[in-house]
Amino acid sequence: MELDQCRQTWHLGATELTSRLILAIPEGAFLDRLGAILEAGAIQIATIKVSTDLEKAAPGAHAVLREHGVHVLPNTVDAADASEAVRAAHHGAALVGRPWVKLILTQDPEYNVPNPVQLLRAAEQLVRGGFEVFPLVPDDPGPAVELVRIGCAGLMPQGSPAGSGQGIANPLKFRLILDRVDVPVLAGAGIGTVADACQALETGCTGVASARVVFAAYDQVRAARALADAVAAGHLARQAAEQSA
Template identity: 60%
Template sequence: MPDPTDTWTLGDVTLTSRLMLAIPEDADITQLADVTRASGLQSATIKTTPAAPGPLQDAVDILRDQGVHILPNTADCQDARAAVTAAHHGAEIVGKPWVKLILTRDREYMVPNPREVVAAATQLISDGFDVYPLITDDPGLAVELEDLGCAGIVPQGSPVGSGQGIANPLKFEIMVDRVTAPVIIGAGIGTVAHACQAMELGCTAVASAQVILRAPDQVAAARALSTAIEAGRASYLARQARKQPAA
């Protein structure tokens, strides 16, 4: 189980689990309650856009019943105006002004549109939201968005749905070094080894969908993923400790 003293913050919530479950519209959620209990996960992200909230309502209800914090996302939004509208709709559903900001015109890999991301983030921060933008592995953009006031950064390890892991580990090391807000890897995690690597590089948390939701035994996969994240975090902390001067 996670070290109860090793915490991080998502908005105004303090968490010990560094696993965030990303739930797509077509996910099989029949094992969702068991998955949350087996993994100890405390946060999940789910689409709550006005156009199609219905299919995910059962997931929202299960997560609430399990005490999981729900971070709405703006999947399928293509411009800043649509994303701002979706974010406000999501805030009404979960009762908290926070959002995983997804903005893309790329239906296949969801490569983010940086200009629209910055525009939407600017408006939502002005509206009082905690904003967690999905971006490519761009350290410069990550710093710009943190300076703008984003509460965290959600870089893609590789394109959404590719399951290719972290294409450029050095860029993640640079982001972790330069950004003080949480860095939550938000795409490309295809195996538990990828999640462990992300944590070893210093990521704050891992948002994953396919490792758990595409597994025949979702509960076992969730348990394995949670353990891998804990192991990667422990490895990172051990290396950081060695960098400290001896007392």
């Protein structure tokens, strides 16, 4: 059975999806083939920094995303504390017309290592304000469970530091998180190869968010297709393992 025939619907918050790949669009990315990337990767969600001026970087990018029916998930990368993150989330919600956010809160601009204290403060405020919150979290079940307890609609634990491309450094910690929460868990950073993406799904993740695999590639369209296939293959392998257990 072909991989695209194995896709099943799932929900990220209130959004029904079939693709388990979220495309992270970095600032300064070369987006002249964005439409082809979206098609090749069967992309249904793209996450973009709230303050990124896509139209300046790539005129027509927003129209391309709309034409392909891609949901834009704003993220708060570069927010220094909870108050900055909350302001950025509200700005992002106004831009995309819905209150949802990939909540990134760090005091480490190089690798975006999450700040659990500030993350909890911002998440609490945003959940109370009616947001669907998907925080980038450390691979630590303690903060993960607490964020779900306060109402986060999903979690995006770091497999390894953002931009490092080191994959899931500690699969056991991911499994502990997966065993203790009942919301979608997506590998939110560190996916450096298609093999990393496949491993994330085999481990039990609902999906992955990745920028590096596509935008560091010479042929970005083929990279997007390979990444989507790896995600689908990992999910299929996980299903096979669960059914045989």
